[in-house]
Amino acid sequence: MTEYGKFPAYRPRRMRANATVRSFIRETQISAADFIYPLFVMPGEGKHEEVPSMPGVYQVSLDTLPAEIDELTDCGVPAVLLFGLPSHKDEVGSEAYDEHGIVQEACRVIKAHAPEMYVITDVCLCEYTSHGHCGKLDETGYVMNDPTLELLAAEAVSHAAAGADMVAPSDMMDGRIAAIRSALDQAGFENVPIMSYSTKYASGFYGPFRDAADSAPAFGDRRAYQMDPANVEEGVREAALDIAEGADFVMVKPALPYLDVLNRVKREFNFPTAAYNVSGEYAMIKAAAANGWIDEKRVVLELLTSIKRAGADVIITYHAKEAARWLSEE
Template sequence: MITGKFPQLRLRRLRKNENIRRMVRETNLSVDDLIYPLFIVEGEGIKEEIKSMPGQFRYSIDKVVDEVKKIKELGIPAIILFGIPEHKDELGSDSFSDNGIIQRSIRTIKEAVPEMYVITDVCFCEYTSHGHCGYLKCNGNICDVDNDKTLELLKKQVVSHARAGADMVAPSGMMDGMIKAIREGLDEAGYTDIPIMSYAAKYASAYYGPFRDAAESAPSFGDRRSYQMDPANINEALREVALDIEEGADIVMVKPALSYMDVIKAVKDTFKYPTAAYNVSGEYSMIKAAAANGWIDEKRVVLETLLSMKRSGADIILTYFAKDVAKWLSE
């Protein structure tokens, strides 16, 4: 509560110059807060720009190693990997193959840059021929993801990632009971020290469009509203987070971030739990497009946007701007 009043109280005194502004700053953005997403494809010598995400690329495994070395030099502590296999099938079997694209990527990255903290996205949409996030069951022409069958496949996927050397797994499919199943699968296989970062409150958002282009993961029919959350709901998000914490999640995530900062704040205030926010592809591409047209100052808008995510309660931010932010913060 303010006890003084103007003219004795002048709040501008503490805004006089950058030194005093730094001293009283309530929220700070650090390179330590950042996770950088990477897209990996089959082949050799590939660095292919994603048209809908200027400045982002699909890398072959040999090329992603060079990129990870640059990420490490910038001080970014962690990456999260998304694989795009050459062949897809109804089960998404490449996702749990020991010779799958992500498994080979983990081994190669860990051999070349052992200090990098490697997180793997755990889902099926990039790997299935139908583009949905699990095993499909159909009744006539009506198909939906079979939740419990998918849980068994998720166990296989996370164990294969851990066996390849992943430091953390991040399930994103929004299946009921997925954290319990994954924790059991990891523990039974002897990987009790592998943490889980759950996409606990993942909304059926229109902001994912560029990602689906990048990861070639758009569903071949329908949408994902039967398993991702309704954008109108916040109390449901708190229930989802509570369940994931109870089942063994080590970090909980809200996705997307920009339009869901009220959810981030509610999650942090309610649970006081390590909380991540995903600054998703659509958020990235909108800023890039506006900056390319000269409508905004990209650096200032990016830093303000990510700072607002920290202010809302995020401890960790997954962002395609991570490399740029690391450079700007070091200046």
């Protein structure tokens, strides 16, 4: 008996004494197998250009793409999410659904080089439209919902035909999961799953991505179709709608400011759930680390653990390569 009185029989510090015993009771484990790496593919040859606001992230041409895939394979990262920088843009984003578009050709290159790499393609129009919005515009500049669905469905089918393993619509048009599922099934791609950006917020954390993908809107913003950051219940309803329409995976984006939403979605539906650790989150970590303000490895692994702990089955993250290497060293 100590002078401090009677302790309970259970003393939690006994199980924190060293790394081995801590590992015995660790509730959340992350590994390279949890990561999906976003890749930006561009026209040209010999291109491997670093994104200024995202140190360590590159725009790559088709001829340098295999080396990027080899690096990911060596790290143990099993999947990529492809974004394309088109050779030209127009009002209706026609290269998005061109069978020889940049993402379609990237799918063919990856599958010819490394068939085991799981290829997910972003399905949206913002990178391909001259105005930078995610759909067709009317004469007032409003993004028209239903006419956009036809283009998104055509884009998804063209990706599947090029070899994509999964398609991931990020546009936030109402009804697009049902439209894409129907189009894929009619085209004979009934086994190609859909990862829906179901709960995607109109966030200030997307800035560096718009540098990487050259997708900033030429006017206005995307608040008329992306979600209000204040809303949780609406985010749960969005996930429910997409599941009902045929999504195979739902997603919460961004990750860190919306861990509460991620947890709600996972608990509510117990459905395959992804989280996107977005460009602004990545850039903040990189900037703080470059200034010596944080221990980058420790912080990155902590934040990725927090995302998985909140409910993510997979994490889309620009940290995938370095995090996979760090985890292999532990």
